[in-house]
Amino acid sequence: MNSIILVVEDEPAIQELVAVNLEHAGHQVWRAQSAEDADAMVREALPDLVILDWMLPGTSGLAYARRLRGAERTRRIPIIMLTARAEERDKVEGLEGGADDYLTKPFSPKELLARIKAVLRRRAPERTDDAVEISGLRLDPATRRVVGNGREITLGPTEFRLLHFFMTHPERVHSRTQLLDRVWGDHVFVEERTVDVHIRRLRQALEASGHDRLVETVRSSGYRMRGV
């Protein structure tokens, strides 16, 4: 939890309703009244999720969703669409929304939060604060603790995120570029080889409990975490 959520909604009452609920749940909220507003914010930094009203003055929510999905930088941001009436839902869905989920007004705060959680879990499990465990190595985002076979393991911030990403996406090979994108994040410009160094630091820390072998090198492709 504690994600950055961009709420794009022109109607102040609904904007407020959504924002308050999200903030109450511990999220950080950015507010935009239009797609243009939203775009300005997104250019600055990437939110973890976007809640987008279907009807907006100027660029429609649908069009904006498509735009987000089109650009490389914003492609993988989860989108939840707010639609006005139940009837329109199918229409939008059929039309080809880039959205991950839809919410029909009126909706309960509980439903809103549940869908956010579900979408995040599906598209970006590393943004969730569920604890993860792989063969005796346990990482808990909520407490920011890593424990290997009972022994506590200390990690720097980057190594922690790196391990978290690996553990939420095990068994898959990740190229250095992918890791930079998803662990280091947006708007960073660092050498690919920097990844190697942090892999080294991570392995070194994991040696304490013998879990360093979980981080595998896949020559010419990238790195992979052993699953199970």
Place this chain on the structure above:
Amino acid sequence: MNSIILVVEDEPAIQELVAVNLEHAGHQVWRAQSAEDADAMVREALPDLVILDWMLPGTSGLAYARRLRGAERTRRIPIIMLTARAEERDKVEGLEGGADDYLTKPFSPKELLARIKAVLRRRAPERTDDAVEISGLRLDPATRRVVGNGREITLGPTEFRLLHFFMTHPERVHSRTQLLDRVWGDHVFVEERTVDVHIRRLRQALEASGHDRLVETVRSSGYRMRGV
């Protein structure tokens, strides 16, 4: 997935529409406004697929498709043609089977992606990241793992690609030249006999699970992988 797709389309709006959708699907897009532009790009490196407007200023799409199909180097690149009206479709189709598929404007993004996937799977299944399995030997591109009867098999990069190609094109003899083209890639200059050496290395690795017998030598023609 994640292929390089060359889009040849003179109308900016459609060019953009297609490109955005392809990028969203994870492909890398090269854009060309004319057959001449496209040709310059293709000379540099080969795309995995070409989307070609039928009507183009200068050399027509149809003519360019024929040219691509004529040259040895570009012969096997899949081509999808964009045609203007439904009526013309039959005409074009009848006229020349240079294309692998046709798409009539207007088309939905979904249809576009579906056809691309279908064409790629048909003409270049090794570019897909679906796992393949043949008689107890399983190769998974996403995890970059090869498992033979439960035992994990370690392969170098080239052997991995070679095996992947074989497994996606079983029961068919591939000459050394073909293998060099499709496994080593375009624009490489190595001895043909190098293939033999990698075949040897592949077989050696596969011995661990007894799958080395799947790779058969076809004297004076090339190599073949046993299917099923």
Place this chain on the structure above:
DNA sequence: CCGGCGTGTAACAATTCCGTCACGTGACTG
């Protein structure tokens, strides 16, 4: 203002991988 801490980079070391060659062996031909 000092001293850690965390980071990114560059440089060097250690592997791993690749392509080529040389030689051996088996198969096919006439």
Place this chain on the structure above:
DNA sequence: CAGTCACGTGACGGAATTGTTACACGCCGG
């Protein structure tokens, strides 16, 4: 049955990739 021809195989030098270390720099907290 000898002579090619095609392929198998082992070795080797060099290239490419990754591991590792050292260092400089910026950012706090004291």
